[in-house]
Amino acid sequence: MRRQVTLLVAATTSIVLLAFLLPAAVLVARVAEARALDSVRADLQKVLPTVALMERDEVAARLAMLQEDGRQVAVRWTDGQWLSPPRGDVGADPSSSEVVGVDGGAVLLQPVRRGDGMVLIEAFVPDDQLHPGVTGTWVVLAAFGGGLLVLALVVADRVARSLTRPVTELATTAHRLGSADLTARVQPSGPSEVRAVGEALNQLAGRIGELLAAEREAAADLAHRLRTPLTALRLDVESLPAADRDRLLTDVDELSRRVDEVIAEARRPVREGLAAVSDANAVVAERVSFWTVLAEDEHRRLDVDLAEGALPVRVASGDLAAAVDALLGNVFAHTPEGTAMRVAVAPRTGGGAEVVVADEGPGLVHARVAVERGHSAVGSTGLGLDIARRTAEASGGALHVASSGAGTEVTLELGAPR
Amino acid sequence: MAHLLVVEDDERIRTALLRTLRERGHAVSSAATALSGLRQAVDERPDLVVLDLGLPDLDGSQLLRMLRAVSSVPVIVATARDDDGSVVQALDAGADDYVLKPFAADQLEARIRAVLRRASGTLDSGSAPVTVGPLTIDPRTRRVVHEGAQVELSPKEFDLLAYLAARPGTVVSKRTLLVEVWQQPYGGSDKTVDVHLSWLRRKLGESAAQPRLLQTVRGVGVRLAEPEP
Known part of the structure; x- marks a missing residue:
């Protein structure tokens, strides 16, 4: 914007300056020329009586005197002979006083009628006398124009900067808010319209902060409201006779797990804030290195195939780490020691990333049910897959499970950041 | 036998805790609000306080600070909030240990025993190398x-x-x-x-x-x- 304003001012100032300075420069040249010719004309007037009345020899003598004075005057006598060499090539005889341009200047031709015929006087004015001081005046005019242009550009730049600074600050603040820095505020300044936008942005930021705080409070309140009766239920069940107690405690534990999932899901917006972004490659690499020691202890071959460079995905790093932990934990929990496993991260078509956790174990039973309902016939497998599925779907991706007798491959598709 | 004070606003949990802790041989009194809990903690001088953080009249962490100003009684915090640093906040405010809801009675009992051992000066995992x-x-x-x-x-x-x-x-x-x-x-x-x-x-x-x-x-x-x- 600053550049555009400066260019606009440069263009308009240049046009205005040219419109004034060009005619002025032409005028100056014309005035100087007219003044020089007038001066020569005045000199000629002094010679006219001599040429009109005197004899040829007297006129020639006078011409010689004039030429000694530095005047370049030539006369063509009535017989057509020049008393001294002319500067110009005179064509048809002019009927009155006339100025003709010649090499190196101009000649003023003045016909004079004598009793014995027409005499033509030619006075040469060299260029330096024709336009005395014009170049100097033009330099002054150009300098004046240049100075004005520079001044206009400086003022335009100042004005443009005062216009763009508040807009740039607005943009910076909006970017900070977009990257989840809710403390970002703009100091409203600049034109009234820009100030109004700044104030509105501040209000918006405040409102987002309030909403997130309310969300956090609501999630915490939800945890309190759900877990308090569960605690009472659990304590009550624990005091029952053993036969009923164990059966009911299993149910209470299952209920507690469900409640944890609900609370974790309700907290997702709080965890993610305004911008849930993490680097899938970095998170997976970190989690894999955490689990590697167990793989070594259990004599498992662990192949890791990471992508090159960062792979940003729309998931908070904590959520992605929990999902990867759940998938890796599943492999360790449900395949025999020594079973080979593989983890791969690759860019996903259309943005985001694809995380694959595969093993060469006996395969999951009822894989589809495990994903859809969050439980399966093999212990906590379903719960782990459910956590991963929720994470994938919240990011705009999906979870796919392919399981056979030759192994299981779980693919976590993660969406790209907004 | 230890004298325990349970500060918990939910009546069902309070009743269940009173019953289960008494069954385990403790003398237990209870309070439903932070202020009555504070008064009882000062008057009755219990050996240990089990404190719910989500009380209706005062935030549990605030009560903990007030309690710490007048008493060094061991406190175990019971909280449903495990997300926003409220546990850390409670430990900083002077809690000796914490349990997350929903907890098992045995889990709470184990923590009570450990904290009481530490408080009585017995060297155990809580203090001595x-x-x-x-x-x-x-x-x-x-x-x-x-x-x-x-x-x-x-x-x-x-x-x-x-x-x-x-x-x-x-x-x-x-x-x-x-x-x-x-x-x-x-x-x-x-x-x-x-x-x-x-x-x-x-x-x-x-x-x-x-x-x-x-x-x-x-x-x-x-x-x-x-x-x-």
């Missing part, structure tokens, strides 16, 4: 020294090692470790314990194939004991 063979664990400074060199542990690795070190030679099940160290009375994966044990072994210079201090008893659990000769 423990030495197992070449390994010394100091719970107060959270420092671990193995064969003369300090070992850098993650917070969870330290908690796990400290829990095992407090019971040297005793086989502890992974389920118990999940409940006591991870505070997961239900759910959780044994493999979480396994991977932390692998890291601990790695940092203590041993392996699962050749364990020295951290010994796995297949199908039962794990114990921390001096290496067998």
Whole structure:
């Protein structure tokens, strides 16, 4: 914007300056020329009586005197002979006083009628006398124009900067808010319209902060409201006779797990804030290195195939780490020691990333049910897959499970950041 | 027999706690609000307070600070909020330990016993350094020294090692470790314990194939004991 304003001012100032300075420069040249010719004309007037009345020899003598004075005057006598060499090539005889341009200047031709015929006087004015001081005046005019242009550009730049600074600050603040820095505020300044936008942005930021705080409070309140009766239920069940107690405690534990999932899901917006972004490659690499020691202890071959460079995905790093932990934990929990496993991260078509956790174990039973309902016939497998599925779907991706007798491959598709 | 004060606004939990703690041999009184709890803590001088953080009249952390101003009674905080640092806040405010709701009565009882032991000056895992063979664990400074060199542990690795070190030679099940160290009375994966044990072994210079201090008893659990000769 600053550049555009400066260019606009440069263009308009240049046009205005040219419109004034060009005619002025032409005028100056014309005035100087007219003044020089007038001066020569005045000199000629002094010679006219001599040429009109005197004899040829007297006129020639006078011409010689004039030429000694530095005047370049030539006369063509009535017989057509020049008393001294002319500067110009005179064509048809002019009927009155006339100025003709010649090499190196101009000649003023003045016909004079004598009793014995027409005499033509030619006075040469060299260029330096024709336009005395014009170049100097033009330099002054150009300098004046240049100075004005520079001044206009400086003022335009100042004005443009005062216009763009508040807009740039607005943009910076909006970017900070977009990257989840809710403390970002703009100091409203600049034109009234820009100030109004700044104030509105501040209000918006405040409102987002309030909403997130309310969300956090609501999630915490939800945890309190759900877990308090569960605690009472659990304590009550624990005091029952053993036969009923164990059966009911299993149910209470299952209920507690469900409640944890609900609370974790309700907290997702709080965890993610305004911008849930993490680097899938970095998170997976970190989690894999955490689990590697167990793989070594259990004599498992662990192949890791990471992508090159960062792979940003729309998931908070904590959520992605929990999902990867759940998938890796599943492999360790449900395949025999020594079973080979593989983890791969690759860019996903259309943005985001694809995380694959595969093993060469006996395969999951009822894989589809495990994903859809969050439980399966093999212990906590379903719960782990459910956590991963929720994470994938919240990011705009999906979870796919392919399981056979030759192994299981779980693919976590993660969406790209907004 | 210890005199316990339960400050809990939910009547059903309060009743259940009174019953279960009395069954375990404690003398228990209770309060439903923060202010009555504070008054009873001063008047009755209980041996330990079980404090719910989500009280209707005053935030539990505030009550804890007020209580700490007038009394050094041990406090175990019970909270449903495990997300926003409220546990850390409560521990900073002077709580001695915490349990996450929904907790099991046995879990609360174990913590009450541990805190009471510490409060009575008995040296245990809560205060005194423990030495197992070449390994010394100091719970107060959270420092671990193995064969003369300090070992850098993650917070969870330290908690796990400290829990095992407090019971040297005793086989502890992974389920118990999940409940006591991870505070997961239900759910959780044994493999979480396994991977932390692998890291601990790695940092203590041993392996699962050749364990020295951290010994796995297949199908039962794990114990921390001096290496067998």
